Amino acid sequence: MTAATIQRNRPSGFRISKRVLPYLLSLPALLVCIGILIPFLTSVVYSFQRYRLSQPWARQFNWGDNYISFFTDPKFWNTLEISLLYAGITVVLELLLGLGIAMLLQKRSTLNNFISIMLLMPLMTAPALAALMWKLMTNPGFGVLSYLASLIGLQDFRWASSPSTALLTVVLVDIWVYTPFIMILLLAGLRSLPTQPFEAAALDGVPRSFVFFRITLPMLTPYILTATLFRLLDSIQQFDIIYAMTQGGPGDTLTVFQVEAYLNFFQSTNVGRSAALMIILWAITYFLSNIFIKNWLRLRERARGHA
Amino acid sequence: MEHTSLLERILRGIALALVVIFFMFPIVWILMMSFQTNETILRIPPQLVFEPTLANYTALITGKLMTAAGTLDIAFMRNLWNSVFLSVTSVAVALLLGVPAAYAFARHKFRGSEDIAFTLLSFRFAPALLVLLPLTLYFQKLGLANTYIGLIWVYQLICLPLILWIVRGYFEDIPADIEYAYRIAGHSWFATFRKIALPLAGPGIAAAGLLAFIFAWNNFVFALVLASADKQPVTVGALAFITSSGIQYGQISAAIVLSITPTLALALYAQRYLVEGLSLGAVKG
């Protein structure tokens, strides 16, 4: 309709076909990324090989053996379980906390704006270094957090060093680093919501809980989905915090995908197994992101339809 | 929102105070440690009172670290410069590539557009380790190993999808009618893009750029594996204070403070855009 009008009314001169333009615009971005596809495919090939850098003579295709061995390997199932658990816990907690904080800061004021930027500081600290600092702060002797915990009666709280509290501790650090990311996205969402529905609800005396669940949350869903998507897919690949805090221990408590793959690659130089682990992780993230994006697009279409 | 009871205001205040304490306490503690040496940092139990020293910052900035074994050269300022350079150029390149693409996806529903968009996004989720070994091999062959260009290229994996996804949403939510009107008036496509679409999407672009900047800034595995010591970012540089003659907590803290500062300054400067820009446009209704 309008587009056709434009075509006809265009002044003379150099014309780019309407059909080609979008491809031209997105091509450079795609080309830059496609370069990564080649190493990616190489890794897929590795994952079908028996390939240890320290035993080059034994390198050969073993086809699915790397993958098949996972099925009977309790360590792999432990890795899968703990990765999903970690991602699940961190994302849910960060989402709740992030939403809560965003609602506290929703009102536009200089103080609120300032606080929201200050709260971004954990996100600006490189996770590996942040973990190093948390490790010091939770040291039983020198650690200020251990000291504070002992003041409230937790004399023997072992933080990351005990299997029963290690997950809790790394989750805590993850929350500290990444909740601000969710907070800032949701804050942006909250502040951009149209005011009419809320004013109408207030006039009608609708209960606050009803407003929250029936108006705020649904309107906020696209933001929640975006935040969850980025966070979930990062969290399931968490490495820096876990490795710096516990190296996957104690025992096999925190041997998430990236930690296992890192150890397999850089220490054992077992490239085949490391690649297979990463491919499975990639498949999981691909699957999850597909679900999220489908929903996201549907929601947006619906929102557009209403508008 | 206006008619809040006193009790609610108090409760909100308390909640906000708790939030600020939880997120800011470690930062404040790190800031305090950056003015101390191990002698006062490592006390049992930890104490608040200390005599502040600028020694850590002096060592980092002058590049001379005095130890028992003599004076050591450290390259922290070089690391800081590398971080600034890599993050800024990577984000700039990502904006240059990503914004037009985002516009294309938002404005022109073309064959395979969703698939291409998703493919681009999915690179964000490829585990870095997966591509690292083959990448070093290919970089070696292409002569990209140990070059800033190579690094900036790889950093696109972090920056580009984030920018694309956020800016695209922003473009989509800007009513297309404004642009049509401008084009009907006889302006070219490019002029419309430059004069209308870009300014309208400004906050979105700024916010996406800032987030991409933060993620690029925090990365270290790419530079570590693909480049030599003179191209390493602060994240690698700060680890140099874990030395054989002990871990220098004061200097690591000072390094963290110095490495947060540029990003924080940027965020404060772009404060206005940040929150507004992440709202994905959202000029509905």
Place this chain on the structure above:
Amino acid sequence: MHEKEKDLIDAFLRGQVDRRGLIKGLGAMGLAASTAGTLLNFGQTRALAADFDWQAHKGKTIKLLLNKHPYADAMIANLDNFKQLTGMNVVYDVFPEDVYFDKVTAALSASSPEYDAFMTGAYMTWTYGPAGWITDLNEWIKDPAKTNPKYAWDDFLPGVRKSCAWNGQPGGVLGSDDAKQWCIPWGFEQNNITYNKGMFDKVGVSVPGNMDEMVATAAKLTKDVGGGVYGIGVRGSRSWATIHPGFLSAYANFDQKDLNVSADGKLSAAMSTAESKAFHKQWVQMIQESGPKDWSTYTWYQVGTDLGAGASAMIYDADILGYFMNGGDNKMAGKLAFAAFKANPAAKAPTPNIWIWSLSMSNFSKDKDATWYFMQWASGPEHALFGATKMDFVNPVRQSVWNDQMFRDKLNKSYPGYVEMFDVSAPGASIKFTPQPLFFDLTTEWAATLQKMVAKEVPVDEGLDKLAESINGQLKEAGLG
């Protein structure tokens, strides 16, 4: 160079002026401290130049990959002398220890020709050697045309030198006749006791002489020193680094091994014997009673930091970790003492497992002869003496340095018991692991098992049986068992 400066330096070399006096003196003459380091060794360099064509590779440049370490610092301080001696140029990349080996693996696995030589640990060469990343250095060491006559290969401590040589056969004996010299030892660490003398005196305990005594002493220290101080610092992180220091040294003292090698060269796990189980029980008990509370996250720098800050009363770890904690701005600087440790009452002498920082030559180097010029200088007797006496290059790997009175005096002055400890334990010092390509897999799992035992998630006996079973499975799968 001016006469005055030369005189001052010669006076220093004769021992008439101390280091501070020298640097102060040179500073007064307008020389910076860094230049002073170079001049220091100028005398030795002049002596080195005789009888060998050091200038054969003049004008060439080689590049090194170095770990941020006092050894590297000492080398860099003396590097100008090498440049003068050979007319070569040397550039280097220094990476933090935390990420150093990741960088090495990345560079070598990509067959990068960027680095000609690099620092490594001997264990790592069990990966790098078979992978074809590094060169057998015998070709150069044994060639009089390429190695200067004063190099004195026999001067290297035999246990250390042999620990860097392996024939590449999984389970092969280190230093066997057919072994390849994958790296040249540079500096090494024995695992012994460093203790806080004041705390020992306060509680009235003496240095433990065997494992039983160590468990008891550590427990008493934990109980009686007070102020949150614990008895013994050992590493506990989920890594090979937990196994190789004190733990393996004591384990080996009870004649226990990591792996059995059968007559036909097959490997199998050796840690489920009765003696091994008894030892593991003692070790685990010691950590539970008197180790650091967050032991399972502990790596070398935490073990060291605690000792240096007075949070622990002793460590059973690398001697040089204690050495560094006895200096610098550590609270306990000057208050630490050293002792050799023999875990098994029935054993004749200590058997410390060792960590060896060494130099390897990259197989992808474009000029190996030139690279060897650097390596023979850096591992030569002159630089070793310079590093040991003027810098913190401990422990030197050459007997001649240990015989040097100036070096012994320097240690005796500030590091009580160090020389004696060395003399007692050095004859038994070597790598106690079985060289094989799965080294990192097996030791990481071993550490994880220890963590489970200390956390009481699994009883010691059962844990070791499971560990042995798992290791045997992995060895079989890799075609080694």
